[in-house]
Amino acid sequence: MKEGDFILMDFVGRVLNTGEIFDLTIEKVAKEKHVHFEGKKYEPEFVIVGANMVVKGVDEQLLKMNIGETKKFEVPYADAFGKRNPQMIKIIGMQRFIKQNINPVPGAFVTIDGANAKIQSVSGGRVRVDFNNPLSGKDLEYEITIVKQITDTKEKVDGYLKQSGIETHTEIKEGVLEIKTKASLADFLQKMISETLKKWIKEIKEVKFLVEEKKTEEKPLEKVSSKKNDKKEEKSETDTSK
Numbered sequence: 225m226k227e228g229d230f231i232l233m234d235f236v237g238r239v240l241n242t243g244e245i246f247d248l249t250i251e252k253v254a255k256e257k258h259v260h261f262e263g264k265k266y267e268p269e270f271v272i273v274g275a276n277m278v279v280k281g282v283d284e285q286l287l288k289m290n291i292g293e294t295k296k297f298e299v300p301y302a303d304a305f306g307k308r309n310p311q312m313i314k315i316i317g318m319q320r321f322i323k324q325n326i327n328p329v330p331g332a333f334v335t336i337d338g339a340n341a342k343i344q345s346v347s348g349g350r351v352r353v354d355f356n357n358p359l360s361g362k363d364l365e366y367e368i369t370i371v372k373q374i375t376d377t378k379e380k381v382d383g384y385l386k387q388s389g390i391e392t393h394t395e396i397k398e399g400v401l402e403i404k405t406k407a408s409l410a411d412f413l414q415k416m417i418s419e420t421l422k423k424w425i426k427e428i429k430e431v432k433f434l435v436e437e438k439k440t441e442e443k444p445l446e447k448v449s450s451k452k453n454d455k456k457e458e459k460s461e462t463d464t465s466k
Contacts, residue, residue, distance in 0.1 A: 225286050227274030228424055230374040230383065233286075234268050240298055240363040268371045270387040272424050277387075279304045282366055294369040301361050308361040318349040333358075377427050384421065393436070399429035404436050 225231065236248040245259050251266035271277050273286050281299030289295055301307060316336070321328045324336065328343045328351045335341075336353065344352040374380050378396055385392050385403070393404040401421065409417075418431040 225273050225289055225370065225373075227287065229273045230380045231271050231273060231286070231370055232268035232372045232374065233271055233368055233370050235366055235368045238365045239359070240365045246359060270383040272384070275420070275424060282368070285366075285368070286370070289368070289370050291370050291373050294367065296365070296367040299364045299366060301363050304362070304364045305357045305359040308356050312355040313344070314353050314355065316351050316353055318351060321351060377425060380425055381421060385417070388417070396428070399427060401428050401431045402434055403431065404434045406436055408435050409433060
């Protein structure tokens with residue numbers, strides 16, 4: 225493969241020293257190793273080679289692989305999630321958790337002010353929290369298979385947006401990509417998507433973001449009954465005849 229190639233890959237990632245699986249895309253293996261999660265969608269990972277969508281050590285190995293090839297290799301922590309940073313361990317007051325409706329149980333993973341963290345301990349109204357990535361400081365082992373190379377422009381775009389967790393409808397005309405979403409995307413997100421797609425897909429010269437118009441269902445007109453009027457007419461006729 226070469227930098228800028230769009231691929232789908234299956235992988236199993238393990239902590240080197242323990243063999244613990246921390247992530248994978250193959251449902252059969254997940255069930256065999258008893259790490260299967262109901263509701264999780266197991267499917268090949270979308271990757272742009274060389275675009276920092278995977279850790280450095282994996283990107284480097286992908287450049288040495290071919291379509292359909294399976295490879296097993298080790299990645300030292302320096303080329304994975306880096307070393308642990310003691311400054312990323314914080315002491316936070318219990319009140320902050322209460323305000324965010326979080327129960328700080330030791331060992332639990334939580335999201336605090338948008339950042340992921342692990343609760344280390346709770347004592348005297350103070351909570352020790354580790355904001356380091358759980359894989360920081362750990363050497364890893366990957367087993368990867370390049371399932372497919374994506375060459376179609378629209379498939380590249382849709383694959384990237386799906387990997388980003390964005391539900392859209394896309395259309396490409398004469399180098400202009402239109403991305404329609406149900407709700408408006410934040411400016412920084414629009415900028416990131418636009419820059420990434422224009423950098424790695426040469427056919428795209430411009431990206432436009434549109435919000436889908438909400439369809440309003442037209443209520444059928446109520447049929448007006450003429451019975452009341454008919455009765456009035458009948459009464460009128462009766463009165464006249466008296």
